[in-house]
Amino acid sequence: xxxxxxxxxxxxxxxxxxxxxxxxxxxxxxxxxxxxxxxxxxxxxxxxxxxxxxxxxxxxxxxxxxxxxxxxxxxxxxxxxxxxxxxxxxxxxxxxxxxxxxxxxxxxxxxxxxxxxxxxxxxxxxxxxxxxxxxxxxxxxxxxxxxxxxxxxxxxxxxxxxxxxxxxxxxxxxxxxxxxxxxxxxxxxxxxxxxxxxxxxxxxxxxxxxxxxxxxxxxxxxxxxxxxxxxxxxxxxxxxxxxxxxxxxxxxxxxxxxxxxxxxxxxxxxxxxxxxxxxxxxxxxxxxxxxxxxxxxxxxxxxxxxxxxxxxxxxxxxxxxxxxxxxxxxxxxxxxxxxxxxxxxxxxxxxxxxxxxxxxxxxxxxxxxxxxxxxxxxxxxxxxxxxxxxxxxxxxxxxxxxxxxxxxxxxxxxxxxxxxxx
Numbered sequence: 001x002x003x004x005x006x007x008x009x010x011x012x013x014x015x016x017x018x019x020x021x022x023x024x025x026x027x028x029x030x031x032x033x034x035x036x037x038x039x040x041x042x043x044x045x046x047x048x049x050x051x052x053x054x055x056x057x058x059x060x061x062x063x064x065x066x067x068x069x070x071x072x073x074x075x076x077x078x079x080x081x082x083x084x085x086x087x088x089x090x091x092x093x094x095x096x097x098x099x100x101x102x103x104x105x106x107x108x109x110x111x112x113x114x115x116x117x118x119x120x121x122x123x124x125x126x127x128x129x130x131x132x133x134x135x136x137x138x139x140x141x142x143x144x145x146x147x148x149x150x151x152x153x154x155x156x157x158x159x160x161x162x163x164x165x166x167x168x169x170x171x172x173x174x175x176x177x178x179x180x181x182x183x184x185x186x187x188x189x190x191x192x193x194x195x196x197x198x199x200x201x202x203x204x205x206x207x208x209x210x211x212x213x214x215x216x217x218x219x220x221x222x223x224x225x226x227x228x229x230x231x232x233x234x235x236x237x238x239x240x241x242x243x244x245x246x247x248x249x250x251x252x253x254x255x256x257x258x259x260x261x262x263x264x265x266x267x268x269x270x271x272x273x274x275x276x277x278x279x280x281x282x283x284x285x286x287x288x289x290x291x292x293x294x295x296x297x298x299x300x301x302x303x304x305x306x307x308x309x310x311x312x313x314x315x316x317x318x319x320x321x322x323x324x325x326x327x328x329x330x331x332x333x334x335x336x337x338x339x340x341x342x343x344x345x346x347x348x349x350x351x352x353x354x355x356x357x358x359x360x361x362x363x364x365x366x367x368x369x370x371x372x373x374x375x376x377x378x379x380x381x382x383x384x385x386x387x388x389x390x391x392x393x394x395x396x397x398x399x400x401x402x403x404x405x406x407x408x409x410x411x412x413x414x415x416x417x418x419x420x421x422x
Contacts, residue, residue, distance in 0.1 A: 012099030015043035027054020029121035032083030037068030066137035069227035071323030074107035166202025229311035264306030360386035
């Protein structure tokens with residue numbers, strides 16, 4: 001069985017004995033004051049307890065926030081001056097998965113040195129001390145985070161919003177936030193039992209939200225299991241991915257007189273997005289995929305916003321990590337009295353597919369590399385990369401010429417599949 005590894009987003013796997021051992025070991029690796037939260041997954045409560053037992057055995061003090069979005073834990077870690085924030089979640093993955101994410105002081109992702117230390121803890125064989133432990137949720141944590149989110153928005157009276165909470169952590173936060181701001185809301189995907197988190201709902205299924213919320217709404221907004229992503233639809237059902245949401249926020253913020261010298265996307269961002277930002281006079285920079293890399297480039301160039309197509313958006317005015325509900329509050333506040341359709345821009349034909357593999361190194365196989373070079377020379381933008389969270393190789397092709405983008409995808413996908421079988 002493959003050894004669990006600690007990466008940019010911590011540890012993620014099927015919720016089994018391996019993950020329980022990882023939870024205990026990571027508990028032993030933290031110190032000081034720790035904020036702990038989880039999404040709604042069935043395995044979450046047990047993993048939270050096991051992590052807390054490890055932390056107690058290490059002498060750490062755990063404040064349990066209960067069901068809480070990932071960004072909520074990051075916020076509380078910073079606002080309360082905690083040494084670590086920990087989230088039991090597998091984000092957008094299916095219900096049978098779970099994971100452990102870790103934030104350092106100030107609610108930021110761990111540095112590389114800290115990642116290595118936490119990764120080493122996974123390989124330890126700790127003797128369990130079974131220190132006395134009672135896990136009780138902090139009743140004030142949720143209210144503190146809700147108040148922060150409301151403070152980032154404006155009154156939304158008269159605005160009609162549809163929310164899809166993915167049967168995840170947003171279920172206990174987002175409807176309350178938008179209700180307090182005065183919006184008329186229709187919320188779906190608010191089951192907190194955990195067995196159906198992300199199942200046919202949430203950010204990965206944004207294309208079906210209009211059908212699942214009959215009626216007319218100004219904006220349809222969907223979160224993922226731990227609510228660090230936001231995907232949306234305008235009133236007519238056009239998809240607003242992370243790049244388009246970021247563009248709308250930039251355009252409307254600039255209309256209010258604020259300056260945005262640059263913004264950060266990723267290598268997956270559509271060429272049409274870069275052109276649209278250019279027309280605003282905003283320099284558009286590309287980071288590697290992953291919010292850690294987006295944040296690093298934002299800090300380096302002073303960008304007030306950065307994000308990914310998938311809906312992870314960082315608004316540095318408010319927070320240092322992606323927060324789907326925060327982004328939704330800012331987006332809705334800026335769009336009040338306006339139509340998101342006004343801000344649509346043309347996209348280049350772009351295709352994304354994934355190939356299941358047992359060895360992710362096939363992404364760099366000679367056959368695949370040769371095709372990447374061939375199609376790049378034909379004017380197609382190509383990206384082949386191993387997934388950071390799943391046993392898959394992800395492929396993206398993009399070109400103004402749709403047939404070229406399609407042809408490149410077909411050939412590279414086939415070569416990747418063949419390399420995976422070899």
